[in-house]
Structure formats: C-alpha cells, structure tokens
C-alpha cells in the first residue's frame with residue numbers, strides 16, 4: 001500500500017531520491033513468513049519506513065543529495081539502519097535533503113526540490129525535508145532524519161508531523177555522513193508521539209563504534225505515554241517569542257501552553273539571555289567542522305570525479321568545484337577561514353566560548369524547570385524560492401532550534417495548530433537524557 005502511495009503522489013511531492021521497491025517487497029515476504037512462526041514480534045516488524053539519504057545503507061545509494069556522492073554505494077549500514085533492521089522494519093528508500101544537510105528548505109538538494117504535502121508551492125523545511133514530507137504524505141509510516149541545527153524539527157513543524165532531536169550522544173552517529181560532528185544527531189520523524197517512542201526504543205543506545213556515544217540506559221519510552229502533566233514545571237523562555245515570530249505561530253503555541261496549564265502544569269517565564277548569539281555561534285562552528293569533514297571528498301576513493309584534469313591538484317580542484325553546490329562551497333569557505341591560523345582565536349575559539357554560555361542558559365533554566373516550551377520555527381512553511389537568494393534570511397529560520405544543538409539537549413517538535421492554513425510546530429526542550437519527559441508532555445496533545 002505504501003509503495004502504491006509513493007507511485008501515486010511522489011511525482012508531486014518528490015520526497016524520495018531512491019525507492020527500493022524490489023528489496024522492500026522481498027523483505028516484506030520474508031517477514032510474512034516470520035510472522036507465521038515467531039511468538040513475539042517487535043512493534044516495528046513489517047513497518048515500512050524511509051531513511052534520509054545521509055545515512056549509510058549497504059549496497060543502496062547514499063548521496064547526501066550531492067553530485068559528489070551521486071553514485072556512492074556504502075559497503076556497510078549505519079548503526080541506526082542496522083538496529084531498525086534487527087527490529088524488522090522495511091526500508092522503502094532514501095529521502096531527499098539539502099546537500100550535506102546544509103539548509104532549511106530542501107531547496108539545496110543537487111537533484112530536485114521536495115514539496116510540502118500541505119501546499120505543493122511551499123517548502124517542506126529542511127534539511128530532512130524528504131523524510132518529513134514522506135511521512136506527512138503517507139509515503140512512509142515513519143522516517144529517520146538528522147538534526148544539526150534544526151533539520152529534524154523544522155521539517156516536522158512545516159509538514160505537521162512529530163520530530164525528535166535526541167540528546168547529543170544518545171543515538172549512534174556511526175554511518176551518518178558527517179556535517180558538523182559536535183552537533184549532528186539522528187532522530188525519528190513520525191505521525192504521532194506513540195510512533196516516536198517506538199522508534200526511539202529501536203534506535204537509542206550506546207554504540208562502541210561511535211566514540212561520542214553515551215553509555216546511558218535506555219528506558220522503554222512507551223512507558224512515558226501517559227496523559228499526565230500535573231505538577232510539571234514548564235519554563236517559557238521569553239527570548240523565543242520576540243521579534244520575527246509570526247502572530248499566528250505565537251497564538252498556536254500559546255494556546256498549547258494554556259492547555260498544559262489547564263491540565264495542571266506549573267508555568268513560569270524564564271530568560272535565556274544568550275539566545276541571540278546562538279545563530280552567529282552556530283554559523284562559525286558548523287561550517288568550521290564541515291570544512292574539515294568535507295575535505296575527504298577528493299574524487300579519489302569514491303563518488304564523483306572530474307573528467308579532464310592535468311595533475312592531482314587539478315583533479316581535486318575540478319572534482320570539488322563541479323561536485324559541490326553553492327551552499328556547500330559557501331560553508332567550506334567560511335569554515336576554512338574561521339579555522340585558519342590568525343583567525344582561529346578570533347572566530348572558532350570565541351564561538352566555542354559563547355557556545356558554553358548558551359549551554360549555561362539551559363543548565364540554569366533546568367535547575368528550575370522540567371521542560372521548556374517555544375515555537376519550533378518563527379513562521380509556517382514559506383513558498384519555494386522565497387528565500388533562496390538570501391542565505392542570511394534562510395539562516396534565520398533556525399533561530400529557535402539552533403541553541404538546542406549547541407547545548408546538546410533534546411527537543412521534540414509536535415504539531416500544535418495552523419497559521420495561514422499551514423501547520424505550526426511546538427518545540428518542547430528537555431534536560432539531557434530526559435527524553436522520557438519530552439514524550440510525556442508531547443503525548444498530552446495526542
């Protein structure tokens with residue numbers, strides 16, 4: 001049924017870069033056999049899902065929506081894919097994204113633009129736009145995305161679905177093609193909070209193959225699916241409701257906050273004074289790490305290679321000039337500049353210090369509150385093309401999500417109403433490794 005749905009609507013939505021129809025049907029047939037004989041089955045068994053095209057899938061093209069990896073066939077699976085395999089999911093295919101996850105609208109894909117299923121003229125958000133659009137358009141039951149500065153939560157908000165960015169280190173990054181390693185996390189994009197908890201159960205946990213993976217117990221997240229927020233202390237950070245936040249978005253988010261109050265949560269305003277510096281800090285740190293991570297694409301071992309070259313240096317230059325898109329090149333240049341000797345102290349080191357200040361805002365807030373609540377994005381989905389000429393305006397889309405990655409804390413985006421006919425996302429931010437409480441609060445709205 002899901003494959004038929006893809007055939008019916010993906011021509012318009014364009015969520016998938018690759019659909020693995022044959023493999024999916026084969027796997028489904030195998031699982032049908034298992035269902036007959038196995039006594040207990042994992043809740044994800046036989047569930048068809050999509051994976052963002054920056055997570056390695058053995059023998060299945062993994063392109064990062066970039067020309068430079070257009071033909072890359074990974075020889076191994078990312079740990080999350082391996083884990084989902086163990087739980088019996090069916091891979092439907094790989095979803096479109098901003099090239100190397102750099103972007104907020106999926107317009108930076110080297111291949112094509114994905115549309116928002118609610119309005120085909122609007123963007124689905126990014127960079128995991130293909131994953132969110134696939135779930136919203138019923139082209140997958142759930143999907144995986146990755147989030148460096150908002151790339152799971154923003155598209156989830158724009159497409160009216162649920163998206164969770166886990167605590168840094170809670171989900172293995174092994175096999176996730178790196179963008180900014182100190183910020184990247186993989187997480188679920190689902191139709192509802194119950195599904196989110198089920199996917200979390202499958203993908204969370206320590207992985208010796210990822211040196212930044214945390215050794216923390218994974219609870220059964222379905223245990224937090226309770227309609228009970230009585231006595232929970234909820235902070236509303238005032239800096240997240242300032243200038244630039246649409247009235248319709250504010251209203252939808254405040255309605256949700258009022259509902260939590262009616263249900264017995266205790267609310268109070270909180271100040272996070274370094275919020276304003278989040279974006280600038282991120283746009284030093286993320287490009288710096290990206291410039292280093294993307295140095296490996298040289299046309300030698302895998303991916304695209306330029307055809308006419310004079311010598312090795314010329315091969316590198318031509319391959320990278322032809323293989324990377326404009327936004328990726330912009331980030332590599334910014335990052336290389338910020339890391340270069342003479343500028344390192346002024347930019348990268350300074351940004352790391354400000355990052356600590358941003359994190360301390362969260363530490364302080366969590367001394368008093370169990371969760372914090374904000375909009376996921378200042379506006380609902382914008383029209384395709386509306387911000388492509390102005391990277392700075394595009395960067396502003398992530399003001400509400402970026403500080404969370406800098407601090408390494410978890411956050412979930414859930415739908416909380418509509419503005420101008422398009423979905424609005426509510427962001428619930430939690431203490432490190434306290435995703436359970438996020439699920440508990442989010443479930444109130446289910």
Ligand code: GLN
Nearest residue numbers: 101102103148149150151
């Ligand atoms: N939009 C932000 C960027 O372009 C965040 C992307 C992400 O989370 N991968 O870097």
